Amino acid sequence: MASVLVVEDDQFVRSALIRHLTEASHTVRSVGTALEALREVAHFRFDLVILDLGLPDLDGSEALKMLRGLTDVPVIIATARDDEAEIVRLLNDGADDYLIKPFSVEHLSARMAAVLRRSRAAGDAPPSGVIRVGGLSIDPLRRQAELDGAALDLTRREFDLLAFLAGRPGVVVPRKELLAEVWQLSYGDDQTIDVHLSWLRRKLGETAARPRYLHTLRGVGVKLEPPNGRMP
Numbered sequence: 282m283a284s285v286l287v288v289e290d291d292q293f294v295r296s297a298l299i300r301h302l303t304e305a306s307h308t309v310r311s312v313g314t315a316l317e318a319l320r321e322v323a324h325f326r327f328d329l330v331i332l333d334l335g336l337p338d339l340d341g342s343e344a345l346k347m348l349r350g351l352t353d354v355p356v357i358i359a360t361a362r363d364d365e366a367e368i369v370r371l372l373n374d375g376a377d378d379y380l381i382k383p384f385s386v387e388h389l390s391a392r393m394a395a396v397l398r399r400s401r402a403a404g405d406a407p408p409s410g411v412i413r414v415g416g417l418s419i420d421p422l423r424r425q426a427e428l429d430g431a432a433l434d435l436t437r438r439e440f441d442l443l444a445f446l447a448g449r450p451g452v453v454v455p456r457k458e459l460l461a462e463v464w465q466l467s468y469g470d471d472q473t474i475d476v477h478l479s480w481l482r483r484k485l486g487e488t489a490a491r492p493r494y495l496h497t498l499r500g501v502g503v504k505l506e507p508p509n510g511r512m513p
Contacts, residue, residue, distance in 0.1 A: 283328035283397055287311040288318040288344070289359070290337050294382075298331065301386045313337070315344035322352045329397060331389075332376075334360040342371060349375040353437030355400045357392060359384075372466060373473040375438070399465055412447045415507025417485075417494065419447050428485060438463070439481050442474075446495070446505035455502040478503065 285302055289295040290313040302309045310325065312318050315336045322330070330348065334341030345356060358371050358379040368379055377396045380389060412419040416429040421444055426433040435443065441463050446454060456474055460466045464473065478495060487493040493508045 282306040282308070283393070284308045284326065285310075285393075286318065286321055286325075286327045286330045286354075288315070288330060288336070288341075289313065289333040290335070291333070294333075297386075298389075301389070305390065315339035315341070315347070318344060319347055319351065322348060322354060327352075327354050328400070329393060330354055330356045332356050332358055334358060334362060342367075342374065345371065345374055345376060349436075355396045357396060372464075373476070412444065414447050414450045414505060415494065415509070417443075417447060417507075419444050433484055435481075435484065438477055439484070442477055443481060443505075446503065449505075451504060451506045453498055453502045453504045459503065474503070 282305070285307050287295060287298050287302070287309060289298060289311065292313075295311055295313065299309050299311055310321060310327075312321055313336075315338050318330070318332070321327075332341050332345060332348070336344060339347075341358065341360070345358070348354075348356060355377040356375065358376045359382060360379060361382040362368075363381050371379060377399070378392050380392060410421075412421065418427040420426070424440055426435055426440060426443060442459070445459070445463050459474055466473075478497070479489070482488055482492070482495055485494055487495065489497065494505050496504050496506065498504070
């Protein structure tokens with residue numbers, strides 16, 4: 282079962298979620314504000330966060346961005362807002378899934394199971410063996426990456442993106458494929474990929490204008506290859 286943080290200021294909804302999750306054998310902690318949620322994730326390890334958007338101290342969308350600065354824990358947004366543009370923005374900002382209120386406990390359980398399955402699959406032993414591309418060394422089993430012998434401090438999504446591209450060196454990967462394989466999204470805009478590529482480039486010591494490993498082909502996709510263009 283999972284360790285879950287419930288971030289919900291409505292006491293009735295909060296109590297119902299705690300009861301359902303506890304009955305499903307999950308370990309549950311709960312808070313009613315964004316600042317409390319940030320303190321919780323800074324001090325405890327969770328498998329999943331259920332985040333309400335209508336918090337009293339900070340809008341949940343801002344709380345999501347702050348959470349992403351602290352942890353890669355999967356986040357399911359619970360919201361009464363059903364605007365598609367906002368939902369896409371939340372997914373782009375790092376949410377793993379969302380639920381429109383009111384929702385049934387069965388629906389919540391199914392979404393939780395799917396998110397946890399994806400998260401655990403990413404942490405399980407994918408192809409063993411270290412991937413090497415130029416000075417990059419990527420260990421999918423340990424989820425560790427190095428550049429010229431120095432460890433890279435990558436978020437979960439940054440590592441997944443780097444490992445996916447490194448597993449296909451020199452191959453231009455379409456953006457639609459990246460969304461499907463790295464983000465498990467069937468739709469989305471290019472900003473999702475561009476933002477993560479920008480963060481990744483910064484950690485690799487390069488820029489879009491002066492790329493070394495990551496190359497974007499406008500209107501086509503992205504490829505990763507060693508600086509000299511030669512595969513090992």
